[in-house]
Structure formats: C-alpha cells, structure tokens
Amino acid sequence: MTDTANIPGIMKLARPEIVAMKPYSSARKEAAAEGVLLNANESPRSLVDCAPGEAQLNRYPDPQPGRLLRGLADLYGLPEDHVLVTRGSDEGIDLLTRVFCRAGQDAILQCPPTFGMYRICAQTQGAAVVSIPRDSANDFAMDGEELLRAVSEDPRIRLVFLTSPNNPTGDCVDTDFLLKLMDATHDTAVVVVDEAYAEFCDQPSATELLHSHPNLVVLRTLSKAWASAGLRCGTVLAQPPVIDLLRRIIAPYPLASPVAALAERVLKPDMQVRQKALIAEIRENKGTLLALLSGRALIKDLWPGQANFVLTRTDDAAALLSHCARQRVILRGYPNEPGLENCIRISVGSKQDLAALEQALDAWEEERP
Ligand code: PMP
Numbered sequence: 211m212t213d214t215a216n217i218p219g220i221m222k223l224a225r226p227e228i229v230a231m232k233p234y235s236s237a238r239k240e241a242a243a244e245g246v247l248l249n250a251n252e253s254p255r256s257l258v259d260c261a262p263g264e265a266q267l268n269r270y271p272d273p274q275p276g277r278l279l280r281g282l283a284d285l286y287g288l289p290e291d292h293v294l295v296t297r298g299s300d301e302g303i304d305l306l307t308r309v310f311c312r313a314g315q316d317a318i319l320q321c322p323p324t325f326g327m328y329r330i331c332a333q334t335q336g337a338a339v340v341s342i343p344r345d346s347a348n349d350f351a352m353d354g355e356e357l358l359r360a361v362s363e364d365p366r367i368r369l370v371f372l373t374s375p376n377n378p379t380g381d382c383v384d385t386d387f388l389l390k391l392m393d394a395t396h397d398t399a400v401v402v403v404d405e406a407y408a409e410f411c412d413q414p415s416a417t418e419l420l421h422s423h424p425n426l427v428v429l430r431t432l433s434k435a436w437a438s439a440g441l442r443c444g445t446v447l448a449q450p451p452v453i454d455l456l457r458r459i460i461a462p463y464p465l466a467s468p469v470a471a472l473a474e475r476v477l478k479p480d481m482q483v484r485q486k487a488l489i490a491e492i493r494e495n496k497g498t499l500l501a502l503l504s505g506r507a508l509i510k511d512l513w514p515g516q517a518n519f520v521l522t523r524t525d526d527a528a529a530l531l532s533h534c535a536r537q538r539v540i541l542r543g544y545p546n547e548p549g550l551e552n553c554i555r556i557s558v559g560s561k562q563d564l565a566a567l568e569q570a571l572d573a574w575e576e577e578r579p
Contacts, residue, residue, distance in 0.1 A: 219396070219397045219424065219425070220400070220424050220425060220449070220451045220452060220455075221451060221455075222397075223310055223368055223397075223398070223399065223400060223425075224309050224310055224455050225308075225309060225310065225311070225312050228308075228309050228455060228458055228459060229455070231458055231459075233457065233458040233459075234462060236250075236270070236273060236462035236463065237249045237250035237251075237270065238250065238270045238271070238272060238273055238462075238463070239273050239462070243269055243270075243272070247269065250269075250270050252268050252269055252270060253268040254268065255268055256268040264471065265467030265468055265470070265471050266467075267467070267468075269467070270462075270463050271463050271465060271466060271467035271470060272467075272470070273460075273462060273463055273464070274294070274295055274457075275295065275465060275467075275470035275473075275474075277470075277474050278295055278443075278465075278470050278473050278474050278477075279293055279295055281473075281474060281477040282295060282430075282445050282477070285477060286415075286417050286428075286430060286445065286447055287417060288417060288420065288447055291450045291453065292420060292447055292448060292449060292450065292453060293445060293446070293447060293453070294445065294446040294448075294453050294456050294457065294460070295443065295444075295445055295464070295465060296443075296444045296445065296446055296460065296464055297442045297443075297444070297461075297464045297465065298431060298433060298442040298443065298444045299404065299406055299429040299430070299431045299433070299444035299445070299446075300327055300444070301444060301460075301464065302429050302444050302445070302446040302456075303327050303328060303331050303371075303402075303404075303429070304327075304331045304334075305446070305456045305459060305460055306331075306369060306400070306402060306427060306446070306456070307328075307331040307332055307334075307335045307337060307369065308331075308335055308459055309455045309456055309458075309459060310368040310369050310400055311332065311335050311336075311337035311368050311369065312337075313335060313336030313337065314336050315366065316337050316338070316366050316367075316368040317332070317337055317338035317339065317340050317364065317366035317367050317368065318331075318332040318337055318338075318339055318340070318367070318368070318369040318370070318371060319340045319341075319342065319357070319360060319361065319364075319367045319369070319370045319371065319399075320339065320340075320341055320342075320371045321341070321342050321343070321344055321352045321353075321357065321371075321372070321376075322341050322343055322344065322547070322548070322549065323343075323344060323346075323350065323378060323379060323544070323547055323548075323549050323550050324344075324371070324373050324376055324377065324379075325371075325373055325376075325377045325404065325406075328371040332369075337368075338366060340360055340364060340366070340367055342356050342357045342360055343548070343549060344379065344549065346549035346550075349379075349381070349513065350376075350379040350381065350513070350549070351381075352381075352383075352387075354384075354387050354390075357370075357391065358390065358391065358394055361391070361394055361395050361398065361399060362394060365398070367395075367398070367399050368398075368399050368400065369399060369400050369402060370391065370395060370399055370400070370401045370402065371402050371404060372388070372391075372401065372402065372403050372404065373403075373404040373406070374403055374404070374405055374408065374411075374413070374416070375407045375408070375410065375411050375515055375516045375517040376515075377406065377407065377517070377519075377555075378519065378521050378542070378544070378550070378553070378555040379513055379515060379521055380407075380513055380514065380515010380516055380517045380519065380520065380521060381513075381515060381516065382411055382413045382516055383403065383416075385413070385414070385416075385419075388401070388403065388416060388419070389419070392419070392423050392425060392426055395425060396423075396424075396425050397425075399425065400425050400426075400427055400452070401423075401425055401426050401427070402427045402428075402429060403416040403426065403427070403428050403429070404429045405417075405428055405429060405430050406429065406430070406431045406433065406434055407434055407435070407516070407517035407518060408430065408435075409434070409435030409436075409489060410434070410435060410489065410492065410493075410516060410517045410518050411516035411517065412516070413516070415428065416428050417430075417447055420447060420448065420449060421449075424449050424451070424452075426448065426449075427446060427447070427448040427452060428446075428447040428448070429444065429445070429446060429447070430444065430445045430447065431443070431444040431445070432444070432473060432476060434517075434518060435485065435488075435489055435492075435518070436476055436477075436485060437476075437485070437488060438472075438473070438476050441469050441472055441473055441476070442469065443465065443469060443473045492518050492558050495558045495559070495560065495561060495564060496514070496518070496520070496558045498561070498564050499520060499556065499558050499564055499567075500512070500514055500520065502564065502567070502568045502571070503520070503522060503556075503571075506571065506575065507575070508524050508525065508530065508571070508574065508575065509522050509523075509524060510522075510523045510524060510525060510552075511523035518557060518558045519555050519556060519557045519558060520555070520556050520558070521553055521554075521555050521556075522553065522554050522555075522556065523551075523552050523553050523554075524552055524553075524554060525552060526552065527543050527544075527545075527551075527552040527553060527554050528543065528545065530554065530574060531543045531554065533570065533573075533574050533577075534567070534570045534571075534574075537566070537569065537570040537573065538566070539563075539566050539567050539570045541554050541555070541556050541567075542554065542555040542556075542557075543555075
C-alpha cells in the first residue's frame with residue numbers, strides 16, 4: 211500500500227517551479243494512436259517498409275510504451291504507476307537531479323569512487339556535489355556514520371546516490387544501513403539506490419522497500435544482466451508522486467519505437483530463460499577471471515565484488531593498460547580518480563575474451579620478469 215500521508219513531503223523536496231509547471235502534453239499523450247491521425251504533424255506513410263504489427267516509423271511512439279511498461283512492472287514486481295521507462299538509467303539520474311536540485315542551492319551526496327554520472331548530472335544542473343569518500347585502505351568501505359552526519363547537518367542535500375553493487379568496487383549497500391538512512395532523510399532528501407548490477411548479486415533488491423518508503427527511488431537497467439546496453443532502456447522505480455514529477459520533465463518520446471519493440475522481445479519468457487543461462491555463464495566466467503588473475507605478481511590487490519566485473523590494483527596501471535590495448539584487450543583505468551590510483555576494472559567477458567586477457571597478461575609478465 212502506498213503511504214499517501216507522506217506524499218506532500220516528497221513534493222516539498224522537488225524544485226517548486228517543477229511542481230508548479232504545467233507539463234507539456236504531446237499529441238500521443240493526449241490521444242492514442244487510433245483512427246485517422248491528423249494531430250501530430252506526422253507523415254501519412256513511412257519511407258521504409260514496416261511489416262504489419264511492426265512499429266510504423268512515420269508515427270511518434272507511445273511516450274511510455276504500454277506493453278513494455280507492463281513487462282517491466284512485472285519484472286520488478288511493482289504496479290505500473292511505480293514505473294518510468296527511460297533512455298538508460300543515465301536518463302533517470304539526470305531527471306532526478308533536475309527535479310530535485312535547484313541550481314546554486316541544493317546538493318547531491320555520493321560516495322566515491324562510484325559511477326561518474328551522479329557528479330556530471332549534478333554539475334550540469336548547477337547543484338553542489340557532497341562527497342563522502344570510501345576508505346580505499348579498508349576495501350572501499352562506505353563511511354556510514356559520516357554519511358548520516360552529512361545528511362543531518364547539510365540542508366542542501368536533496369539526493370543521496372547509493373550504488374548496489376557499486377561501480378567500480380562491486381560491494382552492496384547494507385539493508386539495515388539503507389533503512390537508517392531513509393529514516394534520517396524521510397523529509398529532507400530522496401535516497402536513490404542504483405541497482406544497475408543487482409541481478410549479479412544475491413542481496414534482495416531495494417524495490418521491496420518501495421511501498422513503505424516514499425523517499426526511496428530504485429534504478430534498474432536492461433544494459434547489464436539483460437545484455438541490452440545498445441537499447442538504452444532503463445527504469446526508474448518509485449512511488450507515484452515521484453514518478454509523476456519525473457514525467458513532467460522527461461522528453462515527450464524518450465524511447466524510439468524500434469527500441470520499445472526490441473525491449474519487449476528481450477522480456478519475453480523464452481528470453482528470460484536465456485537470461486538466466488547468461489547470468490550463470492557470467493558467474494562461471496567470473497570464477498575463471500579471478501583464477502587467472504590470482505597469484506600473479508602484477509596484481510597487488512583484487513576486489514571480486516558482486517557484479518560482472520572485478521577491480522584490481524597493479525603497480526603501474528597506465529603501462530599495463532597500454533600493453534593490453536596493444537594486444538587489443540581493452541580494460542578500464544582510472545588515471546584521475548582519487549582512491550583508485552593504479553586500479554583497473556575488468557569486465558567478465560566470454561571465455562574467448564578471458565583467454566585473450568590471459569595471453570596479454572602472460573606476455574606482460576614475460577616482457578617484465
Ligand atoms: N549506474 C551504474 C552504476 C552504471 O555502472 C551504469 C553504466 N555503466 C549506469 C548506471 C548507466 O546504465 P544505463 O546503460 O542504463 O544508462
């Protein structure tokens with residue numbers, strides 16, 4: 211059950227101009243694409259041939275494609291009014307920042323090292339970025355006490371971004387801590403749990419807490435465990451007042467019709483079977499990746515984490531990255547990221563990819579005995 215008693219609180223956290231704004235009403239929002247369509251200045255026919263039942267390219271798509279919305283609501287176990295489909299979770303992060311942060315006044319809170327788009331979206335919006343760094347000497351543990359202190363003492367903080375599992379450290383947010391944080395911020399800030407990699411870890415999703423917590427937002431994506439980064443399809447999950455606020459500013463037609471059609475296919479039951487097999491394969495390959503890294507002198511530290519990547523520290527990341535790139539194996543380095551000096555993130559690829567990585571690392575060790 212939605213806790214309606216707290217709804218005004220969330221509206222108070224949003225930028226007043228967004229609350230006051232009369233949202234743009236697109237043609238397709240006002241009337242379904244049925245009958246003689248002379249309301250959207252579209253072309254009467256498409257140039258490319260579209261099969262019957264396929265998206266007709268001359269027509270604007272549904273702003274929130276119905277079948278896809280229902281598929282995602284089922285997938286994440288929530289009612290449809292708790293779901294907003296976006297152009298990747300990148301767009302969800304941007305919408306949240308624009309709805310809740312006033313330029314020059316409000317702030318987001320993040321715990322770096324973490325996903326870089328929280329900071330980029332905040333800076334684009336003119337919001338301050340409060341960073342509570344993780345402890346790089348202690349497995350990148352989050353400083354929970356400092357975080358709770360910041361949200362209670364800094365009234366600028368409107369959005370707290372937590373990532374579970376975190377990119378690039380791979381650790382999950384403790385549920386008891388999340389509950390404490392949501393209580394501490396219930397009338398001051400929205401807590402965003404970015405679960406881009408949730409399918410790879412065993413911890414229950416924070417979506418289970420959405421019914422009881424109006425200031426919680428969960429971000430999910432088809433880019434990682436659903437093997438569809440090319441689609442650009444993400445989901446914001448929250449109670450309806452938050453979804454309504456985001457709908458006010460989202461682009462009129464965020465998902466192209468071929469994208470929506472493909473995303474629906476990805477969620478069909480036979481694909482769900484394939485997806486389970488893919489996750490099992492990635493789990494197995496992660497074991498292979500960890501085995502091929504461990505015991506090598508060049509690996510000074512290794513954080514396996516709970517996602518489809520591992521984080522390592524070497525003694526000369528720049529040189530190793532260029533060596534691997536010369537062998538056409540591309541890894542992720544962090545030359546300018548405090549706390550991640552000489553760290554390299556390695557995605558769990560296919561067996562073939564891992565064999566290529568192994569060869570590249572063997573060659574490096576031979577060159578530099
Ligand atoms: N959140 C995290 C933690 C990520 O690592 C990424 C992408 N690397 C995203 C969000 C963005 O995902 P999407 O492809 O859905 O925009």
